[in-house]
Amino acid sequence: xxxxxxxxxxxxxxxxxxxxxxxxxxxxxxxxxxxxxxxxxxxxxxxxxxxxxxxxxxxxxxxxxxxxxxxxxxxxxxxxxxxxxxxxxxxxxxxxxxxxxxxxxxxxxxxxxxxxxxxxxxxxxxxxxxxxxxxxxxxxxxxxxxxxxxxxxxxxxxxxxx
Numbered sequence: 422x423x424x425x426x427x428x429x430x431x432x433x434x435x436x437x438x439x440x441x442x443x444x445x446x447x448x449x450x451x452x453x454x455x456x457x458x459x460x461x462x463x464x465x466x467x468x469x470x471x472x473x474x475x476x477x478x479x480x481x482x483x484x485x486x487x488x489x490x491x492x493x494x495x496x497x498x499x500x501x502x503x504x505x506x507x508x509x510x511x512x513x514x515x516x517x518x519x520x521x522x523x524x525x526x527x528x529x530x531x532x533x534x535x536x537x538x539x540x541x542x543x544x545x546x547x548x549x550x551x552x553x554x555x556x557x558x559x560x561x562x563x564x565x566x567x568x569x570x571x572x573x574x575x576x577x578x579x580x581x582x583x
Contacts, residue, residue: 485520488575
């Protein structure tokens, strides 16, 4: 292998090493009171619709502007569709114009984040802390007070009005 070939591989290898080092350390919130749910594939398939299963268990994404929760504006809680854990208070929801329900912050201790490289460039994805269900991705282009946009799949949530 010549020097030019080795140098061309360095940026990708370096990025992969950084990702591996950060992967376990990118936890946004931990709460040991939430016992982990361990269900079999069959139990998850019985519990969820096929579309929910694809999102929550296989890290899928629903089409933009397809969720009825996009237009939900009542006070209440948004809970994980997999296990019912409260993830967002309705007061943190805002209109992002992206086509998915968006929030400026989760309920403390309800989610964990990790790096996602499925689209090559790293993004932070987040999961329910209890059942591990994929919810969406968090971006740093949201409104005050956090400057974050927690972009959620509507099918991964259920709304409970107050």
